[in-house]
């Protein structure tokens with residue numbers, strides 16, 4: 001079981017998260033290939049392997065190729081001067097309220113992209129959270145909050161890029177330590193803002209976040225984007241995992257001069273058991289339930305597909321009787337903890353439910369391995385399972401079904417033929 005541990009001793013910003021995740025050892029080229037599924041152009045990404053306080057780490061940079069160049073997805077350069085200007089900040093980007101891309105435009109870019117369902121759903125949820133916080137601070141509607149060109153590209157790359165990295169690392173859960181912000185005032189587009197900045201204060205409302213302030217740092221350490229990502233991604237706040245093996249550590253440097261080490265540290269831990277034993281024995285999963293008494297079979301079918309695309313382990317429906325004698329369905333989803341927030345968001349967004357329950361569970365699994373068998377009828381994948389001396393196997397149903405269709409045979413007949421040929425091959429090997 002893989003656990004990612006975040007150490008925001010100098011706060012968190014989008015670029016620090018991406019920098020630290022890449023520093024952890026993700027392949028920059030492969031990560032960029034995934035990011036290209038966004039289908040936006042006009043920006044250049046680079047990583048600077050550098051040393052701060054004699055510690056090796058990564059500074060992640062996003063640069064617009066040409067401010068005046070039209071970016072083909074609608075992320076166009078600003079032609080007019082806004083009522084507010086750019087301001088210096090942790091990740092050097094700016095947003096304001098009159099020009100640029102609003103939430104609807106950014107949502108459409110993400111929705112029409114070739115990104116995975118997990119990345120799409122999660123990125124939209126994070127953008128919504130930021131827009132909601134900004135809207136509350138400025139007394140505007142969510143869609144009136146605009147990110148201008150630099151801010152939009154920067155924020156999209158930071159948010160989507162972080163989610164892609166998390167997906168690539170295949171982590172099971174994310175744990176985070178205390179989150180340190182600075183103190184004092186910072187200069188932003190509208191003038192001076194107190195630290196923690198107003199949008200960060202809104203993001204903290206009602207959330208049980210271990211936020212602390214560093215009196216020695218007189219600037220912003222926690223940006224709205226950084227905190228919105230943490231809120232979305234983190235399963236648990238607390239100390240570093242114990243009794244786990246540390247696989248690697250990454251440092252992502254921030255842009256602000258803080259007078260101290262301005263970095264986010266991310267560490268990757270794995271369970272002590274060897275991968276083989278771990279697979280054979282057990283892992284931790286969440287089981288999530290919701291009761292639906294006003295959804296059609298068609299809608300439940302569609303949500304099941306969405307959930308499977310998100311990467312959950314399984315989804316199933318149980319017929320139940322609810323209050324007022326209503327026949328209904330209980331939808332059960334089995335998932336890795338890292339998908340918890342994405343699954344809840346998806347259920348609230350795409351079904352009529354207003355409440356979701358979950359519980360942590362352990363599951364035992366047989367160790368599995370796969371092999372392709374060449375038969376006279378075609379290729380068949382065989383799944384072998386073992387557990388403490390127990391052995392069994394099964395054929396990939398889709399392969400058997402395809403062969404049955406192609407050769408006009410029953411499923412039983414195909415299985416018989418395949419079995420016979422496997423036995424013959426084994427006999428020949430002896």
Ligand SMILES: O=C([S-])c1cc(C(=O)S)c[n+]([C@@H]2O[C@H](COP(=O)(O)O)[C@@H](O)[C@H]2O)c1
Pocket residue numbers: 013014088089090091092093094095096134137151155188189190193197198199200220223224225226
């Ligand atoms: O420009 C505006 S409206 C603005 C508002 C706020 C509020 O907290 S409200 C904060 N900021 C600062 O902008 C940068 C960029 O933040 P990202 O989350 O987009 O990285 C950061 O310094 C914020 O504090 C700007």
Ligand code: NI
Pocket residue numbers: 095134137138
């Ligand atoms: Ni603002």
